[in-house]
Amino acid sequence: MVARKSIGIGLMGLGVIGGGVAKVLMGKMDTLTREAGSKLVIKKVLEKDSAKHGSLGIEHRIFATQFEELASHPEVDIVVELIGGEHPAFEYIREALTRGKHVVTANKEVMSKHWSELLTVARDHQVALRYEASVGGGIPLIAPFQEDLVANDISAIYAIVNGTTNYILTRMAKEGLDFSVALKKAQELGYAEADPAKDIEGVDAAYKLAILTTIAFGTEVRSENVYHEGISRLQARDFRYARELGYAIKLLAIAKRSGDSIEARVHPVFIPEDSLLAKVDGVYNAIHVEGDLVGKVIFYGEGAGPRATSSAVVSDIIKIAQNINRGTTDIPRLPFASGRTVKPMAEIETRYYMRMSVADQAGVLAQISKILGDHAISISSVIQKETDPSTQIAEIVIMTHPAKEQAVQQALKKTERLAVVKEITNFVRVEA
């Protein structure tokens, strides 16, 4: 088949990533043309911010303000969605696929909420839908899971997939900062948005874990089925105690296969300080995967930013262009055949770190141990930390052996009601 002279791109969104992608498409034209087999030409740009019209040296006349102008353009072969957010991005992607356009997106929210519908529409219309940049920015993940690791039964994923929270946790751990101070520093440096809720509450990581889990385990896991908990409860003293006990604290996205069910959860975790994930600092991402054949594999790199993310977006564009030139289409497979269900959080089993303020008097520990024992929770160690002489309140830290989440939650509620317990100040799950 003779390669086409050019392949047309409709670019939606000329923000951080869209701008980065446009720069790469224009700045690396010769290399990309060689790889794609055709010149990749931006035919239309949809951007609602008129201040960006005519920017980056893109001709003013190809800017559109209405989706219809881009979607109906006969020379747009590939629609690249980089406007972000759920709506109208979802509707635009679905409409573009319905009109027979291939789609590339970096949108984790849309993919994690509307997987099956979008993949089904793409199949029905025999077009490609690629989303490599939706998880881990520039780190190749989707393609390795779907291609290079496909012979494996994946048993577990432990991932640091949110650079903002990892940056905050790194500063809390290394400089003893409290959460609010570390968040402010991240915002000043542009690593956290003005409204950081989706990052710090674990929502962004839950979107990404839903995508990874769906691909890795062949079960559709929607983001609303991923338990998520953020990092705002952590205090500088948790990092001090963690270090004393030989752990680091990370916000992990965890997926595990156990029998007919899978665990999918995002929350702060104590991990051994000598583990590779514990050494992933700042805005970097890392994804640890365990497969029956390959063993343990770690993907590490820049999980965000225009350059790294455009690496993934432009690679997706090139793969589609190569297929157009071969006369084939990489029709998405629906990776939902295993019939596994997501285990309710109450049923997971792990170890726990508990920090509480208690009266500094004899018999306190016996009362707490009794409640934990009644819930089949066994203590692996107890450390009494500082006592405030003026209030006679002591802080104790308890580490447990593996226990059921539901039992731990019930036991903590009962413990909190003890007269000698002033407050359960924190509890963090432990993955060893």
Ligand SMILES: NC(=O)c1ccc[n+]([C@@H]2O[C@H](COP(=O)([O-])OP(=O)(O)OC[C@H]3O[C@@H](n4cnc5c(N)ncnc54)[C@H](OP(=O)(O)O)[C@@H]3O)[C@@H](O)[C@H]2O)c1
């Ligand atoms: N930033 C990263 O490092 C990163 C990494 C991986 C993946 N992603 C994903 O990439 C996507 C884009 O993120 P971004 O950081 O580039 O966002 P961004 O900087 O906010 O860019 C989005 C652009 O699209 C425009 N836009 C929004 N809604 C529109 C609409 N309905 N019609 C036309 N234009 C519209 C925005 O205009 P206004 O500014 O006027 O709203 C803005 O210029 C998101 O899905 C994000 O999750 C981002």
